[in-house]
Amino acid sequence: ETGVTQTPRHLVMGMTNKKSLKCEQHLGHNAMYWYKQSAKKPLELMFVYNFKEQTENNSVPSRFSPECPNSSHLFLHLHTLQPEDSALYLCASSQERSGGVGSYNEQFFGPGTRLTVL
Amino acid sequence: AQTVTQSQPEMSVQEAETVTLSCTYDTSESDYYLFWYKQPPSRQMILVIRQEAYKQQNATENRFSVNFQKAAKSFSLKISDSQLGDAAMYFCAYLGTYKYIFGTGTRLKVLA
Numbered sequence: 333e334t335g336v337t338q339t340p341r342h343l344v345m346g347m348t349n350k351k352s353l354k355c356e357q358h359l360g361h362n363a364m365y366w367y368k369q370s371a372k373k374p375l376e377l378m379f380v381y382n383f384k385e386q387t388e389n390n391s392v393p394s395r396f397s398p399e400c401p402n403s404s405h406l407f408l409h410l411h412t413l414q415p416e417d418s419a420l421y422l423c424a425s426s427q428e429r430s431g432g433v434g435s436y437n438e439q440f441f442g443p444g445t446r447l448t449v450l
Numbered sequence: 451a452q453t454v455t456q457s458q459p460e461m462s463v464q465e466a467e468t469v470t471l472s473c474t475y476d477t478s479e480s481d482y483y484l485f486w487y488k489q490p491p492s493r494q495m496i497l498v499i500r501q502e503a504y505k506q507q508n509a510t511e512n513r514f515s516v517n518f519q520k521a522a523k524s525f526s527l528k529i530s531d532s533q534l535g536d537a538a539m540y541f542c543a544y545l546g547t548y549k550y551i552f553g554t555g556t557r558l559k560v561l562a
Contacts, residue, residue: 335494336494365550372459372554373554374454374551374552374553374554374555375541375552377549377550388549422495437545438485438497438500439497439550440497441487441494441495441496442494443492443493443494444494
């Protein structure tokens with residue numbers, strides 16, 4: 333496996349279900365991200381994990397729960413979702429360097445999980 | 451807060467012709483990076499080209515080039531000799547201090 337992989341690629345779930353999305357990166361990066369991609373809207377950054385620690389949570393509802401057990405794996409646990417949560421969920425990774433800008437952090441994206449909430 | 455605007459939801463170009471996708475952004479930061487990402491249908495998003503704000507020279511990558519106007523906060527992507535494989539969603543992205551911000555995307559159709 334190379335790059336960033338995501339499973340499953342498609343998921344249909346009811347509002348009472350509990351499911352998890354998985355992301356794995358094989359690039360040796362130390363930062364991972366979850367994005368939500370909805371039609372006609374900008375990509376929404378949901379969570380950032382840098383060195384396995386969550387560094388950003390952009391006011392995401394608690395029905396989304398991230399988990400980052402190590403620098404290569406990232407999960408998004410889902411429970412009691414709403415139909416408006418239906419979207420493409422993208423995972424990305426990057427190699428963070430110290431010093432902020434001056435060390436650009438190109439992100440590598442996975443193929444996404446197409447989530448449909450009924 | 452920084453914003454990224456792509457005012458063209460959809461563009462079409464004839465095969466072998468040239469097309470320019472627009473992107474404007476707003477920021478108070480002086481140092482940042484700008485990117486164009488391509489997302490083909492049902493395929494992964496990949497980086498097309500990047501520009502460092504401190505560089506005056508416009509970035510180029512084969513058939514892809516940018517017109518970076520820092521004062522105007524404009525960052526357009528030019529695709530020359532368009533090919534059928536260029537059909538995709540194109541996202542403009544801004545990277546300031548530790549944060550990525552994406553535009554809404556432009557869907558590019560390439561006509562044979």
